[in-house]
Amino acid sequence: MRHAHRSPAALRRVLFTGASLAALLIAAHAQAADAPVTLPKIAVTGEAVSAETEGTGSYTSPAATLFGKLPVSVKEIPGSVSVITRQVMDDWNMVTLQDALSQATGVTAIPNDGTQAQYNSRSYGMNVMFNGIPSYNALSGSQQFDLSVYDRVEVLRGTAGMLTGTDPNPGGTVNLVTKRARKTFGASATASYGSWNNTRGVADVTGPLTADGSLRARAVVSSQHNNYFYDHASGDRKLAYGTLEYDVTPDTTLSVTAVVQRDRASPFYGIPVYSNLVIPNTPRSFNPVAPWAKNVTDTYEQDIGLEHRFDNGWVAKAQARWWERKFRFNDGYASSAINPATDTISYSKRDTTYNYVRQNLDVFLGGPFTLFGQTHNAVVGYNRERYLSNNAGGSSPVLTNIPLFGIENSRAWEEPVIPATSGGKSETFQEGGYAQLRLKVADPVTLVGGGRLAYFTTKSRNAPPSRPTNWTDGARRHGEFVPYGGVIVDATKEVALYASVAQIFIPQTTTDYTGKTLDPRYGTQYETGVKGSFLDGRLNASLAVFQIEDTNRAYADSAHPGYYLQLGEVRSRGVDAEVTGSPLPGVELTAGYSYLFNTYVKDATSQGVNFSNWFPKHSVKLLAMHRIQEGPLEGFNYGAGVTAVTRTGGNGSNASLVQDAYALVNAQVGYTFSENLSVSLTGNNLFDEKYFAALGRSSNTYNTYGTPRNVMLALTAKM
Template structure:
């Protein structure tokens, strides 16, 4: 590998792994709760949210809305990426998952960080079991390893009831693997293109004879170079959790997730001044050999769940996250070249970013009887505190020059003057409620909302204090069951987003409000083994800050934007041997009230057409033995970036992926996966004149051996 070795840090919770090897594990696994592939009934419904060992590409129950609801009971578009599909497509990172999810597009910032978009807006909230997890400077951390996850749930559109403030894009819920009562052991070894090495271990089981105390440990080390010269990532993840049944109806769980990583990042390429895309070798690196990003994240969590006698549920969850990144980087960012062989200026800089997040949430959900029908009421409260410090500065010298086509990365490391500091503290408190009324035998009315108090203190050159009091975000939905398999729905959702721009009187702008109307159909067939949905939506984004033409340098909250389109998705089992996940999204965005940009797209890097298809076929009726093959494609229509009168375009393109796998028996499996099999050369991200333009990855393969017991 072309990088130094760094100290690997494992969790103290690894003691759970040792404990799990005790002789306390003595019973066979139950299909709904175990990792063990003892019995897999082809076509059986997935009645629980857990997807491990179901062999399914779908789950008809999700937990993203603070309750365990079926997909048909959720009047918004939701996609579920199951454990089985993550294994089949070798999705080892959050980036792998989201770039294969219906309607989600990517704005690249290198191999360890990206922004993801839904319906034209950035997804700015990620949840871990329903609680927010940190993101640095608005950029999603793609270092998050999926080996610790059972499934990923993606809701598209405003999620104000779930998350309070944010963009009207949607939210992503990462559902952790839970400790199981029955013993389970899994391991995997992988080797692939660009010297990619990966190892996983996963062990779970009871820690006492009664099974009331359970533990789980997952450990991963991932070490790989990149298709770009000199770029690498090396990540270690450890996850440990303990669960204890205080009573038959009350469970408490605690855990820790520790991630540490070192990488040599890449911040992309410039584009040519005449509007043409660069045409140089995809492996070209414009950074320096001293470039490095060190990152560590520790997440601690505790949860108490109590099942009420009437079938209701109370859940209290708290988490604490410590994160620190230290990046020393040289990147293109100033020059606009005129040809593929120009010299360009390279900016040398350093940024250190410690951050701490604390979150607590309490939810009570209870059924009740009224007028001979059963209804449900959910109430809850949450509080979040985020403290972030950013120290940054340029190198000495601040700029050096490199040739665009033949750069020399072997340059002296500068001295850094990290003399600028920004301190940011944000607090948000929310009260929320949702009422589900069975108004008719086949009709459900949902009404609810959230009241939020938001405040921020931002210190850079001066201190800015900003508060939002009692901001209400409503939620209304109606579901009509056409028959036992198909339902139709309508929903109205909102969300708010604070703005930091100021009016001429010195006040901050009122928050933006994102309002969405969505209509759709959902179907559930073969006892839940196959799910589909079709939806159409329109988002109106009001109070956007635009330039105050009468008072230059200030803003007014009079801008407006729109996003509209439709989505189709089908996931699950077509026949006992054939599984599929297919999704299509059509999206149009427009700035409708902005004197300087009216009529232009809100998001030029959101394609109008986005198609994602993956299918797998097994040649044996026995899912625990035999050959399988898989194939997929991702299609994106044109995206572009603009600066003044210059426009850079990446035309529509298609990439092809594939799988060949053989399961020797219920314990041992081999799989070879490949991406971009036609070796298509394209820009995955077209973003700016001077940097942040990224080639998509060339053809690559990964061979994986899995063992489970």
């Protein structure tokens, strides 16, 4: 059987795409006889910028790397971009990706089991890149590394298949960028203690290993143990991160990174509701998951990269990434809605292990060139990923008539020995050549164009202890071109207007009545907006209007039951607005507003109704910090945060499960004793708002209360 990752023809076509663009650029240089060709030593269009946020003390970043590999000014990206900086994460004691993305404009984080979440933007799930390398279906529903290893979290809202090719999620892309080793020594340690015995420690050390700093290292370790606000549940997470950078020459750097994280946690899936969709009146601490239930996760990652910086400002970089996760969940949970006549449920128990492996490669060449008196930029690259999954597990017979109230005294609480009775394997492979060209066609106008030629295949099989079967092909697509186009117009030195069109494709496996597999779904986004950078870049602002058209969706064929037509369509529209940075001396803030409306435009059963009620129509997010810089209170800092959302609820048969608008208020006070020592006290949900962080995803699980009022005291020492 032929597979895409073994197809030399496919690889040749991908590489030909990048080589063709490079040839066109060289030809353009050669033909520009009336304009001398020079390659100035700069890294991005205009003046060079850095995307790193550590040590800046800022809530904003002048640049991001997720849109084109090299740092690009946020104002010069024709799309909605947010950057959660290291300072934001430190100030507000953010330790998980859910903490960070919950504060990102237009992003909704919905908890799954207490250890990981679903991340959504513009009505859809989101994709992820690790240091610029796309990783298929690796964000939502997947436990992530502790935030202590990251310099920043970059968020691009909306469709951008040029970056990732295909993914089941057209809502946006998150780029997680790790900390780098430094040429100067630095060390910090933070110890914290909070509600529900939340005990945490982090140490971070970096510096040169040679006198000239050509060899440098960094190590981060963290340990956290905590209980939860719900009953008989605890978590324990330990992480170790190390990176080495070596300047082989002044212009060539070799980097090696390794991470290991061990998680031990009690899962929590929320509470079941009555079959008539009435929510039971339980305390927030009520937990129907068996007390012996556990999630055991070990994650390993190794990366190696080689970067060369040419004298003309161009950069060539190659990265290879190997990632493995061993995951076991052994649990007992409510597997039915509550019978309103008897207050009983059905109860299921299972024990399953998964082993996941990802192998990634990414290479690119990018930089500036001068043509017709203007400086332009180009990036050409290729990446690939092989994703393997193995699983084996089993379940006990379903228990019936279990009393929900008094469940601790029932058969549900008995821990069984569950042998593995079934198993499976799957493999996903994708590769693609990508290119982006930024043309400064006139002083105020920049055109951005690009695309990706993508190849995607999946296959699966039964494996022991199931009876083994042959591989079966799943979704696949060869030679799909994913385009991107945008224009940026500098209205003034501080303000730019932009418009863009972007696309992503999502392979389908359903067929029409002739047996033909449906063409991919296409998510096409149209966006226009305005961006501003003020006060010498200390304050950034943006406003965007967007529409996503999700077409070619499977549409039930009434003339041929069991088959489908590619006629379905969903539309998502909205507005995003954001302000980040320092409007006044000593003040840092990040503030965002999002409006969202979605509907089924064409659907066999739901035409004209909301596509999803999980996401609020209006949301407001604010974090602000004031550091007193003079006077008798010098050294003190205080801050406040607000997250407010409108009505949310369930979809389909769970549409009557709803909750009204709510607002959460956070606050912090701290004191800096010296440049080496500081303390802070943070309070979250100060008014103890009782709300659901997840509601209406099912009638038996995932109806999860949000975290009650809690506090955290942290002490940080630096050298």
